[in-house]
Amino acid sequence: MQKQELGFCGPGLMGAPMIRHLLGAGHAVHVWNRSRAKADALVSDGAQVVDAPAALAQRADVVLLCVADGAAVEQTVFGEHGLLSGTGTGTGIRRVRRIVDHSSIAPELTRELAARAAALGVGWVDAPVSGGVAGAQAGTLAVMAGGEAEDVAAVAPILAAYSARVTHMGAAGAGQTTKLCNQAIVTATVAAIAEAVGLARRSGIDAAKLPEALAGGWADSTLLRTFVPRMTQAGLAPIGALKTFQKDVDTVAAAAQQTGTPMPVAGTVQQILRLGAAMGLDQADLSGFVDVLQTPRQG
Template sequence: LGVGWVDAPVSGGVGGAQAGTLAVMAGGAAQDVAQIEPVLAAYAARVTHMGGPGAGQTTKLCNQAIVTATVAAIAEAVGLAQRSGIDATKLPEALAGGWADSTLLRTFVPRMTQDGLAPIGALKTFQKDVDTVADAARQTGTPMPVSGTVQQLLRLAEAMGLAQADFSGFVDILQTPRQG
């Protein structure tokens, strides 16, 4: 039919969409991606052609594997800080400019240490994403033990009744009573 197909998932959240600064991971023929770039520029600061059809979606799965694992690690760090008597709210300041500094650290430490912040997403969405990552890993024979652990944490969250909790709810999964 002479029609091209492009998959173009995004990263950057609601704020990025509102600001027009999303990152687009595009899959499809190079000429098809180039043809729609002016349209994508309405909401994206960057469009990266990742390969043929489906490559954009696979890149988004890579993004979600990194994001979910990082948010889980931030929750562990917040828990360690709190149980060690450290003011966890100061972690972003203390780690600023170092290797652990990131948008995720600056976004999620406040969400994990303060009450009353509007939710930005539900753990059930992370569960869907990590389940899809696991499916892709199985199909390609890719070992992903960290994502597998995150998948189990998210299953535990569901069993704890936290499926609707904010993404920062990872910290609640790990707040088991202190022993000894």
Template structure:
């Protein structure tokens, strides 16, 4: 299949490589052209605008930073996918957009309605598993959309995902991702507190992975973040500003639905403090630097 992909970043680039290995022709666009051109050696074909994808791919994937980026890529009057589809009429090939970005469910529903006016089906399909999961091709995908649309894209997504769960209509995938992020951010914050407590108590916090392995506190997050919080020099796997964006979306959705979320509210304030400390672009593990600045070796 010929597919388009907008957003070859830390997550998108390995996903594109899996699509190429699966035999798909992948046309790529990115706001920063160098990131797109870096994939040419893997077989990707770079296009000048998102709208250019509308004429060469029937399925387009998005993996961009936020709702504003989604809106610009899809609906920009000059270079967006949907206007290009409408201008080209019968010549346009794009039939479906799969949005792997993490944005508000309400924004997703609005985008889907606007895309439908251009004859484009919408699947919101945020992912979990991080850069490691994207690289290994084992991502978990939470999908929202019409059954026919989700089933049509499932085999293609399978190139980089171990599991695709259809959660319901458009927006349901994003709601599931907010649930995921509420657990992830609260857990990483709790791990940072545990590491800080261990260090201030005079024990080797790095040994928590061994001491807690197999117990109720053990998890992929524990095994990932205790080492990252007790040393420096690891390649970043994401920035705290991404967590802050997601937690702000959780808070807004909780308000819309009348859902009490006191833990998420506390994590939101920790992330705002991190931003005020100049840590917005720091790795996810910098939660611990909010609690004890400058203490990592």
């Protein structure tokens, strides 16, 4: 495909390997991060670091975001020295024509931000991903996209550098709604795996053998094979913080309320995650469900 000059905001656990795939595909990538050290770490891979998001808007036709939450997205795009602020470092003419948001934020906020960008002549694609850090590193992420069909088609070849597929789900916000569906399934499943690990342990069997015992059965899954080792072994590198799950499940709950959708399982998961935060586990690995549920036996 045609090589492009791209901007990328947010080279974190997910963003950094995505940027490396873009560089590997031959794109020029200009990177910004609130804490500069994470951006500087990519210079040896060929990335060019800028001092503010506004500088990306002057250097790239497409800018991709992978930041923490809705407030961070809004600040990065419309805040002081933001992508579309009209201020910031440099005096060049704004080049950016499309923004691709890989962050997981509320659909309602996405629609609002997309409308504000459209008023400035900039297309918006909400493109949250699934596959975790391993998928980002392998370049096999699943991208669920919302936005105008023309904009999604235009950026799909770029996203192919680190994704196995891009599915256009509908208008702005549809990608984020699809990600909420994904997170409702993921968080409920990880909570169930934590319960199963607890039951196995208290029943005197080796919980670490559950993936082997259940392989090929209905309970077998990528999540089972990923999280049982993380719940039964120490010293594994974290793949994310439990607070990320809490943010997403809180957004699921808000969407359920807005749409009148009964989601009792998601509601229970939300309470488990709130308990985890109260226990000081919000920074724990995503497998921290098992620690929340390890209450002492009674009797």
